Amino acid sequence: MKILDSIKKNTILLLIITLIVLYVILKDDFFNIINILKNLDMKYILLAILFFFLSVSIKGYVNYKITNDKDKVSLMEAIKHNLIAQFFNGITPFSTGGQPMEVYMLTEHDIPVSKATNQTVQSFIFYQIALVICGILAVLYNITFHIFPKIKLLKHLILLGFFINTAVAVVLILISYSKVITKKIGDLVIKILKKLKIKINEEKIQKSFEEYYEGFQEIKSRRGLFVSGVVLNIASLLLLYIIPLLILYSMRDFYSINVLETLTASAYVYIIGAFVPIPGASGGIEYGFSQIYGNFIYFNKLSATLLIWRFITYFIGIITGAIIFNTEKKEKR
Numbered sequence: 001m002k003i004l005d006s007i008k009k010n011t012i013l014l015l016i017i018t019l020i021v022l023y024v025i026l027k028d029d030f031f032n033i034i035n036i037l038k039n040l041d042m043k044y045i046l047l048a049i050l051f052f053f054l055s056v057s058i059k060g061y062v063n064y065k066i067t068n069d070k071d072k073v074s075l076m077e078a079i080k081h082n083l084i085a086q087f088f089n090g091i092t093p094f095s096t097g098g099q100p101m102e103v104y105m106l107t108e109h110d111i112p113v114s115k116a117t118n119q120t121v122q123s124f125i126f127y128q129i130a131l132v133i134c135g136i137l138a139v140l141y142n143i144t145f146h147i148f149p150k151i152k153l154l155k156h157l158i159l160l161g162f163f164i165n166t167a168v169a170v171v172l173i174l175i176s177y178s179k180v181i182t183k184k185i186g187d188l189v190i191k192i193l194k195k196l197k198i199k200i201n202e203e204k205i206q207k208s209f210e211e212y213y214e215g216f217q218e219i220k221s222r223r224g225l226f227v228s229g230v231v232l233n234i235a236s237l238l239l240l241y242i243i244p245l246l247i248l249y250s251m252r253d254f255y256s257i258n259v260l261e262t263l264t265a266s267a268y269v270y271i272i273g274a275f276v277p278i279p280g281a282s283g284g285i286e287y288g289f290s291q292i293y294g295n296f297i298y299f300n301k302l303s304a305t306l307l308i309w310r311f312i313t314y315f316i317g318i319i320t321g322a323i324i325f326n327t328e329k330k331e332k333r
Contacts, residue, residue, distance in 0.1 A: 029300055036251060036304040044250035045308065048243045052312050055239040056082055062126060062232050063102075065225060066119045072109045080324050081105045087321025090314060099124065117211050122219055122229070125172055125212075130233035131270070132169040134241070135162050138267035147261050148268075148295055157288065161271035175212045182213040240313060241266035244293065247308045248301070257296040265292045286310065 060079030067073045073081075081102055088101045099120050106116035139162065142148055175182045186209040190202050219226045245262040248254075257265070269292055273285035289306050297305060 029303065032300045033304050033307070036300060037307070040250040040308075041252060042250070044246045045312075048246040048250075048308075048312050049316065051239045051243055051246065052316060055236045056086065056317065058232050058236040058239070059123075059127070062229050062236075063119070063123050065228070066122050067106070067111070072111055073106065077109070080328075083317065083321040084325045084328075085321070086317035087325055090318040090321070114214075118214050118218055121212050121214075125219065126226070126229035126233045128165070128169050128172060129230050130237055132166050133230070133234060134237050134263075134267045135165060135271050138264040138271075141260065141264045142268075147264060148292065157272050158268055161273075165271060172212060175209060179210075179213060182209050185209060237267075237270070238263065241270075243312060244305055244309050247305045247312075248297065250308075251301055251304070253297075253301060256298075256301075257293075261296065265296070268292050 060082040064078035272288035
């Protein structure tokens, strides 16, 4: 019941924030934005939706390879698990709901909790490293070509987001070296949280770090999986990153922004969104998108692009995941 109550509360919060964001986006030029949406070239929108599902499917395939037991979890089931995780990530702060749900779904296939947790940890490690690699490449490209000359307000947010994501990746790598280092990092995190007067379960935090350590030991013994896991996660991210360009193409705008600029801009948007503590990073990620892509796209098209991008990359995942989750729940009953 507590989980259901939490889902309801987060969903209501998400709806309220979404309505506020929609009002802010549409209030100044409603009819022109609607006119743009009515005249879209739908083949590019369908291609953007296909790219989204390909991105989800690639992550599902990585999880399928990590599980390494096709008799228990099929590729299609792994993809469905990833879509359900999208739903739970989308309605929880910092996208924290997906991992516990993935563990639970794996245990439903007779996989022990410890092994399911280990596999979920590996998946997160691959994703985090891929996110940081894409972020580093985006920063280097921007430093070289200065494609965001107008961005001032976002400078600190981008740096903070990049620092947080890089720090997480570095900590994960440090954890892999020894249990002693893992214990020390766990103690440090507990000490910081206590100083911030945040209520914590020390045993649970230390257990989480131990799980990450075990996950890395598994990765070390499967180096081919590590390389392919990171590469495939990069491919999954790039498919998401290119979606704004396809949306602009649907508006018959082929010149405002090129492929490399789109990939760089999207990497920055996702870096900012990674630390917004609201379900779906709502509000923060829209602000980041409008400020970053505002360097390339005019106001009407920018608002329309933002609306379509958010629907494809966020709401389609939530809706699809919710339908699959509720359908499977009914079937089990």
